[in-house]
Amino acid sequence: MHPFTFVRAPDTDGAVSAASAGDAAFVAGGTNLVDLMRLGVMQPRRIVDVNGLPLADVEDAGGGIRIGALAKHTDVAYHALVRERFPLVADALLAGASPQLRNMASIGGNLLQRTRCPYFRDPGTPACNKRVPGSGCAAQAGYQRSHAVLGTSEHCIATHPSDLCVALAALDAIVHTRGPNGARAIAFGELHTLPADHPEREHVLAPGELVTHVELPAASARFAKASRYVKVRDRASFAFALASAAVALVMDGSVIKDARIALGGVATKPWRSHDAEQILVGHAADPALFARAANVALQPAHARNGNAFKVPLAQRTITRALILATGSSGSGGAP
């Protein structure tokens, strides 16, 4: 591991100023950072430990909730208020990683975790635009099974690995930060950027800008009764998604009054499909309707040879999640 200086941040402002200059990284749980530092993929010169900051609480916020960025996955997943108002978040959290990792990993860190693309994680691979800007993308003609079909570019097809972020995208979460220029609130859909020509940029945060809270707005609590996270992976537990879907609905009898659909495991950022949502709204829940929405969701997909299977897989995952969320009969599940 490359040497670094270790700074314990006394308060939020101290953390921001310690991380604003030079090549610095915040550390909370360290589950992603320490791994990547040991692999030689990340080599920050300064590590700013933010664990002493008072940002680990889950609070009631007028019908919504405010989750401190340092709250551990386990604590959020089993929090009564989260389970009651945003069960989709609890389900997505428990679908990710292992109990040990969930005891360590912070919510803020989850949002900014790096891709699991094997070329990114291997400094022995020369071509990775995300790791070494301008070096190329080994995945374009290489192993693609874990890679994205949505939001890709010729420079990067790395998948965003988070489960939590898929639920947060569906529920219109708001990310609160503190940076060198003060505090700001970022709509979840604006936090992550597409790779396009600059895969090394993954989010809109400035150097030294610290995620302090994730807010789930009261307006999204109305999805609590009909939401579902479905994750498909190579083994039953402790694996990253090949495809996942977070669906959240507001039902009036059997009619869908409002809908949210987000995808994981198939896109370069937590992926929201507004077009698919529009297919559902105003119609009675029905597997054929779900399949139509799923087709629309994957319309923009650009599959490569090694990951073409993800298009139908993601479609079926969406359909399955909608069937489960509405309690519909599963007989017409396949699109």
Add this chain to the structure above:
Amino acid sequence: MPALLGYGSPRVLAFVRAWSIDHADRAELRAIRAELRGLGASLTIVSDGGTWSFRPDDDAERTTAAVYPDHLEVPRDRDALFVLDADDHVRFSYDAGGSLAGTLGEALAAAGAAIAAKPRPTMYTRREWTLTCLVAGFALAVFPGCKPRARSRARAKEAHVPPPPSMTTTELDVNLRVNGEPRALRLDARASLLDTLRERLGLTGTKKGCDMGQCGACTVLVGGRRVLSCLTLAALADGQDVTTIEGLARGDQLHPLQQAFVAHDALQCGYCTPGQIMSAAGLLAEGHATTDDDLREQMSGNLCRCGAYPNIVAAIRSVKGGA
């Protein structure tokens, strides 16, 4: 792997003026590795050309600095080798009279034999060694973040070339309570909790499997919760209670999970077992598992290459049922 200089119990320091890993022959490297395994030791070779850190199961790593007690009497014109225990007592010293290059394997073997024959330190009386930091080539640069004490000032004076900024590292004080016992440590900031437990504190029950958070062999409890010690910087566990597999039994009385793993034959090779048991201890404390499916799901962070899973589930179920 990070080079955790000053870690390991015991550790070997070899001062070999003309030595470089690029010119060492494979047979010598193999011999070094084999002897280190026998000793369970780490090795630091300090030469005119640089400093290399060896651990039995990792590749040698070139580093900037060696850390050693300032009372160590390092000859200036001859090669020498020292074996230090966890408290920095010199357990064995060897003055080569000339060059050690090419014969390091033999010197390590002699060290092993001498230590086996004399299990107590005999070369020096016990002293409280102060740690000081000197650089490769005996004194090229001061190791940053470390203040040389009086005895080493003369040598430190020669050390006026600062290390390149990219190699700046820090040491820091970390206080842990390990299996109930307070441990005040000064650690390289890079030290993982796993390496600290195994190599600094000699608690080798916690296993290193993948060292990247994918196997669970290194599971310990921190603050009563199961975590992966390989991905935990020791600095992040500062002030916390750490429980390892060594801390589970009460004297000769095995923990119920340990008894259950024996009774249910829940292991074959046993390498993952300490992690499985610590993870199960965490699981029972969490109280979120009801069914066998829950047990399997909530033990999914612990892999068993032998496939002892059915018996592992049975063992945990038996304790859960009895609790």
